[in-house]
Amino acid sequence: MSQTTTEAPVLSKAEKKTVRIRWFLVGFLILGGVVNYLDRSTLSVANTTIAQEFHLDALQMGLLLSAFSWPYAIANLPAGYLVDKFGPKKMFAFAAGAWSLVSIVTAAANSFGFLYAARVALGIAESPFFTSALKVNERWFNKKERALPVSLVNTGSQIANAIAPPLLTFLLLTMSWRGMFIIVGVLGVVIALVWLRIYRDPTLKEQALIKGAEAEARIVATKEKVGWGQLFKYRNTWFMILGAFGIFYTVWVYLTWLPSYLQTARGFSLAESGWLASLPFLCGIIGVIFGGWLSGRLVGRGVNTVRARKIPIVGGALLAAAAVLPVAYVDNTALAIVLLSVGYFASQVPIGCLWTLASDVAPSNQVASLGAIQNFGGFIGAAVAPVVTGAILASTGGNYTLVFLIGGVLLLVGALSYGLFVKERPVAPNEPVATA
Structure with missing residues (x-):
């Protein structure tokens, strides 16, 4: 009986060197994530300034802060499909150019x-x-390697969250909030142009070197396509949506209301809150990297891939809940900031692993689609968080107790969803996601 084996092609030194550009691409994606999140953070940093200029109350500001998240969540669904269809080069460049134009135009706003x-x-x-x-x-990476680069890309958002309060506050104070929007928009245009210049997909030889037998499986998965809508037939998809909702809800309470909380509930000035708000986000950078490192370490020790993603996701969400819930009852400002920093660190531990988990349980031709569907669930939570927080503050005269209680409970929901209900991927290569 004959047996067919597929050997990886031999690459020259020059070809092996080109494979190393993948880490350069990761570095550039980190930079892209920084600019992306600086763009999102402009309104949060200018929260009180814009509220005063346009005479907005807490509920109106909550609606404005959530205006990004609703369309972002919904647009993630076709965005994932479009990335799978047209590739990351075109879609990333289009996105960066479009969001930059919007940021620049926002500087001309004259009404709510x-x-x-x-x-x-x-x-x-x-x-x-x-x-x-x-x-x-x-x-550009095989399954065993993927957790770290995915987590590193997600540090871009955390770096931005850490530098946004002091950096954007400086721009706000020196150039007005309108000038701040223009500067951030120009940065995005540069990102789009450079990406078009530098990005390319790996060649077949490079895929074979990077992935080995996995590259062949990718070709099989591509031939045996699963309809985008089919992903909603699996229980994994729905619990990934619910789990992401719970975790992202609390993350976006931080992103949209933390500067205002420090000013109104803790009595800090605009300049002081800019620096203090960066502390939890600096911890978030470490959290994202730690989650990716831990997941990769577990895979290296022989832990099942999906389980190695779930451990940081569930553990991080539980620790975040344990830190966020007591903030509602803490009077000491220093202790509250410590708890907020620990809570944000822990809430970021799952983030890179969430994206990696999507690539583990979906076939290669549906990776972006499942990741986008999961992100859709997360940003439904992100959209709800500012509105609910604004409504609570408007009805309680600015009391944040219920804000932190709800955030802690939803972190527990996220941990349970991933920990108990997201299951392993089936053995058969033609099955898209783990069965119920």
Whole structure:
């Protein structure tokens, strides 16, 4: 009986060197993530300034802060499909160019309605970024390697969150909030142009060197396509949506209301809150990297791939809940900031692993689609968080107790969803996601 074996082609030194550009691409995606999240953070940093200029109350500001997330969540669904169809080069460049244009136009806003429409457009424009980044990592890294680069890409958002309060506050104080929007928009245009210049997909030889037998399986998966809508027939998809909702809800309470919380509930000035708000986000950078490192370490020790993703996801969400819940009852400002920092660190531990998990349980031709569907669930939570927080503050006279209680409970929901209900991928290569 004959047996056919597929040997990896021999690459020259020059060809092996070209494979190393994947880490350069990861570095550039980190930079892209920084600019992407600086764009999102502009309104949060200018929260109180814009509220005063346009005479907005807490509920109106909550609606404005959530205006990005609703369309972003919905747009993630077609964005994932489009990234799978057209590739990350075109979609990332399109997204960066579009969100930059929106940011620049926002500087001309003269009413609540204008600002709201601009934030809706921004949400739509930014939706292909992380799905494009996931696709790049799926193409340039094998399963055992993937957790670290995916997590590193996600540090871009955390770096931005850490530098945004002091950096954007400086721009706000020196150039006005309108000038701040223009500067951040120009940065995005540069990112789009450079990406078009530098990105390319790996060749077949490079795929074979990077992935070995996995490259052949990728070709089989591509031939045996599964309809995009088929992903909603599996229980994994729905619990990934619910789990992401719970985790992202609390993350976006931080992203949209933390500067205001420090000013109104803790009595810090605008300049002081800019620096203090960066502390939890600096911890978030470490959290994302730690989650990816831990997942990769577990895989290296022989732990099942999906389980190695779930351990940081569940553990991080549980620790975040344990830190966030007590903030509601802490009077000491220093202790509250410590708890907020620990809570944000822990809430970021799952983030890179969430994206990697999507690439583990979906076939290669559906990686961006499943990642986008999961992100859709997360940003439904992100959209709800600012509105609910604004409504609570409006009805309680600015009391944050219920805000932190709800955030802690939803983190527990996220941990349970991933820990108990997201299952392993089936053995058969033609099955898209783990069965119920």
